[in-house]
Amino acid sequence: MRNRISDWKDELGRWLKPFLDRLGHKARRRMCPFYVSGLIGPGDRKSIQPMARRLALGESDQLHHFIAAGIWDAGPVETELVVQVDRLVGGRDAVLVIDDTAIPKKGTHSVGVAAQYASALGKTANCQTLVSLTLARGEVPVMLALRLFLPESWTSNRVRLQRAGVPAEHRISRTKPELALAELDRVIAAGVRFGCVLADAGYGQSAPFRQGLTARKLAWAVGIPRHLKVYPADVRMIWPVAKRGRPRKRHIPDVLSKPAEDMLAAARWQTISWRTGTKGKLIFPRFSGRG
Numbered sequence: 001m002r003n004r005i006s007d008w009k010d011e012l013g014r015w016l017k018p019f020l021d022r023l024g025h026k027a028r029r030r031m032c033p034f035y036v037s038g039l040i041g042p043g044d045r046k047s048i049q050p051m052a053r054r055l056a057l058g059e060s061d062q063l064h065h066f067i068a069a070g071i072w073d074a075g076p077v078e079t080e081l082v083v084q085v086d087r088l089v090g091g092r093d094a095v096l097v098i099d100d101t102a103i104p105k106k107g108t109h110s111v112g113v114a115a116q117y118a119s120a121l122g123k124t125a126n127c128q129t130l131v132s133l134t135l136a137r138g139e140v141p142v143m144l145a146l147r148l149f150l151p152e153s154w155t156s157n158r159v160r161l162q163r164a165g166v167p168a169e170h171r172i173s174r175t176k177p178e179l180a181l182a183e184l185d186r187v188i189a190a191g192v193r194f195g196c197v198l199a200d201a202g203y204g205q206s207a208p209f210r211q212g213l214t215a216r217k218l219a220w221a222v223g224i225p226r227h228l229k230v231y232p233a234d235v236r237m238i239w240p241v242a243k244r245g246r247p248r249k250r251h252i253p254d255v256l257s258k259p260a261e262d263m264l265a266a267a268r269w270q271t272i273s274w275r276t277g278t279k280g281k282l283i284f285p286r287f288s289g290r291g
Contacts, residue, residue: 012037018084022076031066038063078145082190085135085142090193094137098180098199101146103128111164114151119202131179133187135194139275144192145183149176176202177209188216201225226261 013033020029038051048067052060102118104127111128118125133145154160155173180203197220203209204222213220224230237251269285276282
């Protein structure tokens with residue numbers, strides 16, 4: 001048993017090494033493996049004091065300082081994460097998945113906590129919401145980036161932002177699609193390799209988000225609400241002739257838009273399954289052509 005624990009710690013140390021090299025400070029490099037061990041090890045409570053007891057650290061001050069009191073630049077560690085994730089699963093056959101991650105909370109003081117829709121819970125709840133980017137190839141997904149979303153109840157309250165220690169550059173109001181595009185630019189600049197961007201309707205319903213993906217010359221597929229107005233693929237933009245009044249200044253579609261549900265009413269669909277998940281086979285209807 002002792003050998004297995006030693007092997008596990010050695011393996012964790014090898015995995016963490018490139019990240020520890022980016023931390024710089026000797027004390028941070030020493031405490032980081034303890035903190036990660038506490039997070040992924042046994043025990044339900046993942047707060048500082050219970051983890052310090054399980055790790056036999058004695059007093060929890062040093063571990064608490066590593067998390068709460070140290071001021072350091074997370075940029076180098078985030079850069080290393082991008083490098084390692086791309087090394088593991090990057091490639092032209094990889095996909096970049098944009099989604100939400102909700103962290104349920106009971107209090108009001110954690111940064112960004114508010115009553116908001118939690119996609120993981122399928123309902124509105126008191127939680128923090130993070131915009132997530134995940135790189136996946138085959139059946140292997142690896143988290144690439146997480147960025148905390150600040151609701152209007154936070155960005156409109158400067159005193160609350162300052163009290164919580166939110167950095168000045170993050171105190172502006174930004175939508176989740178805007179955060180996602182900013183993170184997308186960061187990982188592209190870092191050289192992450194992928195062939196397609198995927199997102200659910202929470203992002204797909206945003207026209208600026210879809211236009212942002214196209215402007216970046218990316219291949220993408222996103223969900224949309226069934227009531228979203230759409231045009232057929234053969235729509236043409238024409239120059240309208242005004243019967244009276246001022247002449248038109250913009251082109252317009254040559255047909256009227258209609259809800260996506262109506263557009264696809266006569267389509268043929270095929271049910272596909274790609275693997276077994278925690279609740280059984282994962283199945284999805286795929287569009288296979290017009291009826």
